[in-house]
Amino acid sequence: xxxxxxxxxxxxxxxxxxxxxxxxxxxxxxxxxxxxxxxxxxxxxxxxxxxxxxxxxxxxxxxxxxxxxxxxxxxxxxxxxxxxxxxxxxxxxxxxxxxxxxxxxxxxxxxxxx
Amino acid sequence: xxxxxxxxxxxxxxxxxxxxxxxxxxxxxxxxxxxxxxxxxxxxxxxxxxxxxxxxxxxxxxxxxxxxxxxxxxxxxxxxxxxxxxxxxxxxxxxxxxxxxxxxxxxxxxxxxx
Numbered sequence: 001x002x003x004x005x006x007x008x009x010x011x012x013x014x015x016x017x018x019x020x021x022x023x024x025x026x027x028x029x030x031x032x033x034x035x036x037x038x039x040x041x042x043x044x045x046x047x048x049x050x051x052x053x054x055x056x057x058x059x060x061x062x063x064x065x066x067x068x069x070x071x072x073x074x075x076x077x078x079x080x081x082x083x084x085x086x087x088x089x090x091x092x093x094x095x096x097x098x099x100x101x102x103x104x105x106x107x108x109x110x111x112x113x114x
Numbered sequence: 115x116x117x118x119x120x121x122x123x124x125x126x127x128x129x130x131x132x133x134x135x136x137x138x139x140x141x142x143x144x145x146x147x148x149x150x151x152x153x154x155x156x157x158x159x160x161x162x163x164x165x166x167x168x169x170x171x172x173x174x175x176x177x178x179x180x181x182x183x184x185x186x187x188x189x190x191x192x193x194x195x196x197x198x199x200x201x202x203x204x205x206x207x208x209x210x211x212x213x214x215x216x217x218x219x220x221x222x223x224x225x226x227x228x
Contacts, residue, residue: 001159033215042202043157043218092156096212100164102147103204103216107156 002027006093006106013083013113020079021109023093028073030098034066037090037108046091049076083113116141118203118219126225132191135222137203139184145206146186147216148177152199160188190224198226 003026013019023032032049047068048056055068070076080087093106117140127133137146145164149157161170166181174191190197200223204216 004156006156031213031215042220043204045207045215045217048215090154094157094215099213100145101212102159102162103212104159105149105157108154110154 001102002029002095002097002104004093004095004104004106006109008109009107010110011112013111015084015113017083018079018081019083019111020077021091021093023076023078023095023106025074025095027097029095030073031096032070032076033094033103034068034076034078035092035094035105037092039089043092046078049078080111083111085113087111088113116205116207116217118205118217120201120203120219120222122222123220124223124225126227127193128227129194130192132189133193133224134190135188135201135203135224137186137188137219139205141184143179143181143184143186143205144209145212146179147204148186148188149202149204150199151202151221157202193224193226195226195228198224200224 005024034046035043037043045058046061049068049070051070067079090108090110092108094103096103119138121136147162148160151157161177163179169178176189179186200221202221204218206212207214
């Protein structure tokens with residue numbers, strides 16, 4: 001199974017700034033996804049990170065707010081731009097080695113926006 | 115869109131007792147996944163079920179998939195303090211083997227009383 005490392009593990013940021021979260025997988029994976037978990041809520045899919053092309057965003061999420069990069073099969077970044085307190089959440093990177101395989105998660109990034 | 119309803123929302127069980135958590139889908143289940151999350155951390159993959167009637171066990175945790183009922187159950191035998199946490203069920207979004215990510219239930223908070 002893939003081991004996923006995410007950093008930072010937590011951060012406190014000021015309103016209006018941006019934070020980039022990095023996700024590194026220890027093996028090549030076919031699919032990578034970014035999720036958000038707001039306080040007391042379940043996970044919501046933000047986007048699918050596509051290798052070498054633009055990410056596929058879910059309804060309610062836009063590239064200007066959550067730009068995503070995936071330059072290769074083991075690495076992806078998610079940027080939370082122009083942050084507001086409503087962006088305070090846990091952001092989770094996840095990956096699959098192939099169709100029908102389990103989706104594995106990193107330990108998440110706990111973001112607090114003040 | 116697919117919705118997953120988990121029950122109960124929270125559960126307090128005396129150490130050593132058995133318990134069951136249910137996950138019911140509003141649509142056909144193609145792949146069903148169970149995860150455990152410790153508060154504020156990432157998700158730990160427990161089990162994946164893909165065929166109707168499938169049952170899997172790991173240590174004292176057993177999961178079953180009832181495809182006809184669009185439902186899965188997670189059963190813990192002789193609960194221990196280490197079982198405490200949030201249990202989440204996730205389902206493939208469509209029949210593509212997870213290519214579109216997972217949708218998640220809201221989770222079941224499990225507390226084990228000594």
